[in-house]
Amino acid sequence: xxxxAVENLITQLARLPGIGRRTAQRLAFYILRSPPDQALAxxxxxxxxxxxxxxxxxxxxxxxxxxxxxxxxxxxxxxxxCVVEDPSDVVAVERTHEYxxxxxxxxxxxxxxxxxxxxxxxxxxxxxxxxANAAVEVVLATNPTMTGEATAVYIxxxxxxxxxxxxxxxxxxxxxxxxxADEVTLGRAFSGRREM
Amino acid sequence: MGRSYKTDAVVLRSIRFSEADRVLHLYTLxxxxxxxxxxxxxxxxxxxxxxxxxxxxxxxxLHEGRGELHTVSxxxxxxxxxxxxxxxxxxxxxxxxxxxxxxxxxxxxxxPRAYEGLCRFLELLAGPLERAPDxxxxxxxxxxxxxxxALSGYLPHLDSCASCGxxxxxxxxxxxxxxxxxxxxxxxxxxxxxxxxxIAAIExxxxxxxxxxxxxPDAAAGALRVVEETxxxxxxxxxxxxxxx
Numbered sequence: 001x002x003x004x005a006v007e008n009l010i011t012q013l014a015r016l017p018g019i020g021r022r023t024a025q026r027l028a029f030y031i032l033r034s035p036p037d038q039a040l041a042x043x044x045x046x047x048x049x050x051x052x053x054x055x056x057x058x059x060x061x062x063x064x065x066x067x068x069x070x071x072x073x074x075x076x077x078x079x080x081x082c083v084v085e086d087p088s089d090v091v092a093v094e095r096t097h098e099y100x101x102x103x104x105x106x107x108x109x110x111x112x113x114x115x116x117x118x119x120x121x122x123x124x125x126x127x128x129x130x131x132a133n134a135a136v137e138v139v140l141a142t143n144p145t146m147t148g149e150a151t152a153v154y155i156x157x158x159x160x161x162x163x164x165x166x167x168x169x170x171x172x173x174x175x176x177x178x179x180x181a182d183e184v185t186l187g188r189a190f191s192g193r194r195e196m
Numbered sequence: 197m198g199r200s201y202k203t204d205a206v207v208l209r210s211i212r213f214s215e216a217d218r219v220l221h222l223y224t225l226x227x228x229x230x231x232x233x234x235x236x237x238x239x240x241x242x243x244x245x246x247x248x249x250x251x252x253x254x255x256x257x258l259h260e261g262r263g264e265l266h267t268v269s270x271x272x273x274x275x276x277x278x279x280x281x282x283x284x285x286x287x288x289x290x291x292x293x294x295x296x297x298x299x300x301x302x303x304x305x306x307x308p309r310a311y312e313g314l315c316r317f318l319e320l321l322a323g324p325l326e327r328a329p330d331x332x333x334x335x336x337x338x339x340x341x342x343x344x345x346a347l348s349g350y351l352p353h354l355d356s357c358a359s360c361g362x363x364x365x366x367x368x369x370x371x372x373x374x375x376x377x378x379x380x381x382x383x384x385x386x387x388x389x390x391x392x393x394x395i396a397a398i399e400x401x402x403x404x405x406x407x408x409x410x411x412x413p414d415a416a417a418g419a420l421r422v423v424e425e426t427x428x429x430x431x432x433x434x435x436x437x438x439x440x441x
Contacts, residue, residue, distance in 0.1 A: 018214050018215050113209055113436060114209075145210075146210070146250045146251065146281050153282070173240050175241075176241065182273060183246075183273050183276060184246035184247075184249075184276045184278055185245045
């Protein structure tokens with residue numbers, strides 16, 4: 001129905017997550033209608049990101065060069081390591097402006113049923129970093145899901161006696177109503193209540 | 197036009213899907229195995245919260261549309277299994293049981309006895325366990341898998357040689373014959389030798405009600421091999437959760 005070039009563009013766009021063929025067609029027509037410099041800037045941005053972005057040698061976050069901007073920042077506290085599942089979690093924690101240590105990106109969470117075992121994650125690298133940095137605290141910020149909790153429990157066991165190991169608190173989301181909270185979340189909020 | 201229905205269900209597996217959704221593999225009381233999508237469940241503000249985490253037993257409202265995936269439109273926790281998820285060993289045993297149900301009961305056909313067994317297994321996992329050196333050799337986990345094999349029609353024949361019928365002595369197990377085997381039949385049918393007392397231990401696990409049980413190392417190793425070889429021979433699969441990491 002379309003010329004091969006347009007058909008190819010639609011096919012490539014439809015490979016993106018959350019984009020179906022119909023949305024891909026809309027995007028393709030938008031790109032065709034847009035000024036050449038705008039469309040080519042998008043193509044250049046995709047090419048540039050694929051050519052320049054790799055993973056940080058220290059923490060395995062996304063990096064433009066051997067180290068990510070956080071590991072390259074001398075003001076960050078290297079004795080505190082926050083363990084997250086994916087690079088997108090680093091961005092989420094950074095948005096809080098509450099944390100001034102460094103990160104360690106595991107690359108997923110333990111899930112034997114999906115064939116993800118400890119050797120598939122960057123756990124050995126974490127243990128080496130804890131020794132090398134003489135870390136005083138490891139903050140386990142894996143997701144509060146079954147796989148995230150299992151990963152946190154596994155890492156905490158491996159780090160026992162080496163340094164302080166903490167887990168992000170769980171509880172009620174700010175702005176939500178108590179009556180809509182599920183039992184597990186509310187139960188954790190209760191057990192983690194604090195003095196006022 | 198689709199329709200909504202209520203069902204009691206256990207979440208066996210949860211897979212990330214799209215931006216913030218999850219695809220759930222459920223075992224339900226009324227319909228057996230059902231796959232459903234929980235939209236927006238990964239957002240912190242999701243109304244489902246922890247209600248759809250793996251191993252949780254929930255009362256669900258599912259919407260059956262035209263597609264293969266049903267949509268979760270409501271969930272209330274019956275049993276959260278929070279203690280199981282906080283204990284690495286119990287969680288690993290729970291995942292073995294969940295994967296066994298996934299593989300052995302893959303069709304949308306109700307099996308109330310399998311569902312009740314799964315709920316009882318999860319209930320027992322949250323209590324005190326007789327811990328084995330590793331989750332694969334756990335007595336409760338092995339007993340549950342043997343009972344699932346029996347419920348799915350693969351009950352191993354253990355009273356006499358499953359191949360020639362002789363009363364004994366029984367030397368090992370033959371997956372192709374479907375049970376215990378005498379020395380001659382074991383070799384002829386490509387079976388494997390089992391330690392003394394292992395067959396009796398498996399019989400005990402099948403006959404007694406499901407409970408945490410401490411098994412002798414030889415008996416646990418024998419029961420694990422029987423379970424694994426039966427899966428492979430009759431089901432054509434191996435459980436990922438039974439592979440040593």
